[in-house]
Amino acid sequence: MLYQNPVFIPGPTNIPEVxxxxxxxxxxxxxxxxxxxxxxxxxxxxxRILKSQQAEVLLLTAxxxxxxxxxxxxxxxxxxxxxxxxxxxxxxxxxDMCERHGLAVTVIETPWGEGLPADRYEEVLRKDxxxxxxxxxxxxxxxxxxxVSDIQAIRAAMTAAKHPALLMVDGVSSxxxxxxxxxxxxxxxxxxxSQKGFMLPVGLAIVGFSPKAIAAVETANLPRTxxxxxxxxxxxxxxxxxxxxxxxxxxxLKVACxxxxxxxxxxxxxxxxxxxxxxxxxxxxxxxxxCAKQPEWYSNTVSAIRTPAGFDATKIVxxxxxxxxxxxxxGLGEVAxxxxxxxxxxxxxxxxxxxxxxxxxxxxxxxxxxxPLGKGVAAAQEVYRQPAELENRDAA
Numbered sequence: 104m105l106y107q108n109p110v111f112i113p114g115p116t117n118i119p120e121v122x123x124x125x126x127x128x129x130x131x132x133x134x135x136x137x138x139x140x141x142x143x144x145x146x147x148x149x150x151r152i153l154k155s156q157q158a159e160v161l162l163l164t165a166x167x168x169x170x171x172x173x174x175x176x177x178x179x180x181x182x183x184x185x186x187x188x189x190x191x192x193x194x195x196x197x198x199d200m201c202e203r204h205g206l207a208v209t210v211i212e213t214p215w216g217e218g219l220p221a222d223r224y225e226e227v228l229r230k231d232x233x234x235x236x237x238x239x240x241x242x243x244x245x246x247x248x249x250x251v252s253d254i255q256a257i258r259a260a261m262t263a264a265k266h267p268a269l270l271m272v273d274g275v276s277s278x279x280x281x282x283x284x285x286x287x288x289x290x291x292x293x294x295x296x297s298q299k300g301f302m303l304p305v306g307l308a309i310v311g312f313s314p315k316a317i318a319a320v321e322t323a324n325l326p327r328t329x330x331x332x333x334x335x336x337x338x339x340x341x342x343x344x345x346x347x348x349x350x351x352x353x354x355x356l357k358v359a360c361x362x363x364x365x366x367x368x369x370x371x372x373x374x375x376x377x378x379x380x381x382x383x384x385x386x387x388x389x390x391x392x393x394c395a396k397q398p399e400w401y402s403n404t405v406s407a408i409r410t411p412a413g414f415d416a417t418k419i420v421x422x423x424x425x426x427x428x429x430x431x432x433x434g435l436g437e438v439a440x441x442x443x444x445x446x447x448x449x450x451x452x453x454x455x456x457x458x459x460x461x462x463x464x465x466x467x468x469x470x471x472x473x474x475p476l477g478k479g480v481a482a483a484q485e486v487y488r489q490p491a492e493l494e495n496r497d498a499a
Contacts, residue, residue, distance in 0.1 A: 109451070110430040111244050111459040113276055113405035115298035115305055116449030119362070122302055125129065126355035130482040133350055138279065139342025141354045145341070148360025149309055152368065153293060155285035161335050162356070165348045167296035169330065170308035171197050174271050174292040175238070176327040177312075183237040186227050186268075188213045188220060190252075191245035192436040195206040197273060201240070204325055209236070215437050218400040219252035227258035228268070238269040242276035247435040248394045249407035249444065251281065255288050269316055277297055278309075280365060280375045280404045280448040289333045291316040297352055300404070301359045302449045304353045372403075378447045378456045379403040381486040382494035384458045387478030389467070394442050404448035407434065409441060416443045422466045429462045451489040 108444045109117050131137055146160040152161075163169055179185070185206050189195050189331035190213035193425025194208055211223050219241055228236065239261060254272055257445045261270060269291040274283055278293065290313065297307035312332065320333060334345040363371055385403065386393060386408055411414040416434055419442050423429045432444030445463065447456055460483050465476040 108427075108429050109455050109458065109485055110414055111445050111447070111462075112432045113299070113446035113448065114296070114446060116302055116446065116457075117451060118302055118304065119450045122355050122359050122362070122450075124265065125358040126347060126351040128306065128351050128354055131350050132240070133348050136342065138344070138348075140352065141305070141357055142166050142342065142344070142348075145353050145357040145360065148357060148364065149311070151234055152360060152363060153283060153285040153311050154287065154368075155311060157314060158285050159309075159317060159332075159336065159496055161310040161312065161332055162348070162353060163308040163310065163330065163335070164306060164347075164352075165308040165330075166298075166305055166307055167273075167294060168200075170194070170275075170294035170296065171200055171273065172311045173308060173310050173327075173330040173332065174294055175204060175206065176323070176325040176330055177290050177332050178269055178271075178292070178316055178362075179204075179206060179237055180322070182207060184209060184231075184235045185238040186211065186224065186236050187240035187366055188224070190217055190219060190250060191215055191242065192247035193245060193273065193275070194240075194242040194267050195436060197240060197242070199327065202471060214396075215248050216250060216394045216400075217252055218397075219257060220383055221253065221256035221260040223376055224257055225264050229265075230259060231266065234267055236268050238271055239266075240271045240273075242273040243283070244274070244281065244404060246276040246405055247407065247444075248442075249402040249405045249441040250395045250400045251277065251402045252383035254290065255284075256296075258288050269319060274470070276402075276404050276448065277407075279359075280371065281402075285313075289313075297356060300364075300449055300498075301356060301490070303355045303359055304407065306349050307356060309356075312425075359462055374452075375403040375448060377486070378453055379406065381456055381483035382406050382447055382460065382484050384482040385463075388479045388482035389464075389474050394438055403417040405432070405444055405446045407438065407442040407444045408429050410443065414470075415440050417441045418470055419463065419466045422470060426469070427462050427465065429459065430439045431459075431463065453483075457483060457487070 297303035
């Protein structure tokens with residue numbers, strides 16, 4: 104009974120029944136012709152969701168963190184310089200990974216709650232006249248703070264600086280839920296995972312490589328075996344896989360891509376924005392603030408909500424789980440205990456979102472915060488009473 108409630112964490116997300124059933128399949132020989140009928144459509148579906156004509160899509164049995172490691176180990180060498188802004192826990196973890204691999208990391212310290220500073224990226228890149236920086240790393244949607252950043256602006260900064268570095272983007276909590284334009288933004292590597300916008304269980308790292316990134320693989324010398332994409336691409340060419348794949352998850356991914364493309368990508372993005380607008384209306388009605396400091400940084404997949412000074416926000420998450428059997432996200436890193444997070448991505452509707460908003464209200468009231476029952480719900484209802492306008496079907 105407890106598992107009937109939807110989750111409101113920013114991943115893993117709720118799994119539609121049709122996708123769960125697609126993952127629940129009999130054992131299939133991954134060296135048979137049947138496997139390629141799963142592998143190739145899944146890869147093509149991801150490519151379309153990335154809005155790319157050229158990306159080589161890699162599906163690895165791992166989490167998004169494995170995707171990060173795939174990105175850096177396949178394209179960089181020991182001692183290479185990279186630049187990345189730290190504005191939350193997940194950008195921090197990517198920095199940590201780079202440092203552990205012996206890369207020289209230039210960190211642009213950015214206040215948590217702010218988006219990536221394209222102007223500061225440009226400043227660093229202009230000073231690198233010898234082009235020692237080999238990669239620019241950017242977190243599209245910082246899941247810990249509910250902050251989305253302008254990747255197109257980062258690419259524009261690189262262009263203005265006339266810098267040839269690779270652009271690597273963490274799109275773990277954005278791809279499949281918010282607009283992502285691999286080709287248009289000239290992204291070289293995009294990283295995501297199965298458990299967010301694709302509405303699957305954890306278990307697949309999903310990575311797109313541009314031709315420029317593929318070319319860098321041959322000169323990179325960081326150690327890699329399991330994540331060596333040369334082995335992956337060689338096997339893909341014959342419809343195979345270099346080691347034992349998560350066949351059920353890949354079958355689920357194929358179905359998930361079909362569902363997203365059938366809904367239409369513009370409609371998917373609009374649905375996420377509409378749900379997020381209702382959540383944000385509730386937060387305002389509660390008299391609380393987002394961790395994200397400006398509207399242009401508001402994420403449409405997760406809201407990190409600041410609680411009053413001196414109040415431990417983690418208590419809301421614990422109370423929701425213990426009393427109402429509903430999952431919210433805790434604060435991480437610098438905002439631990441200061442925020443709780445409502446994830447609103449993946450398989451979610453405005454009606455489902457209302458149940459999460461109502462539960463958050465009950466928890467805050469139970470814990471002594473001056474939050475009138477129904478106030479946030481009513482504010483969200485006013486948003487949701489205006490249905491999300493559907494655009495033309497977009498299978499791009």
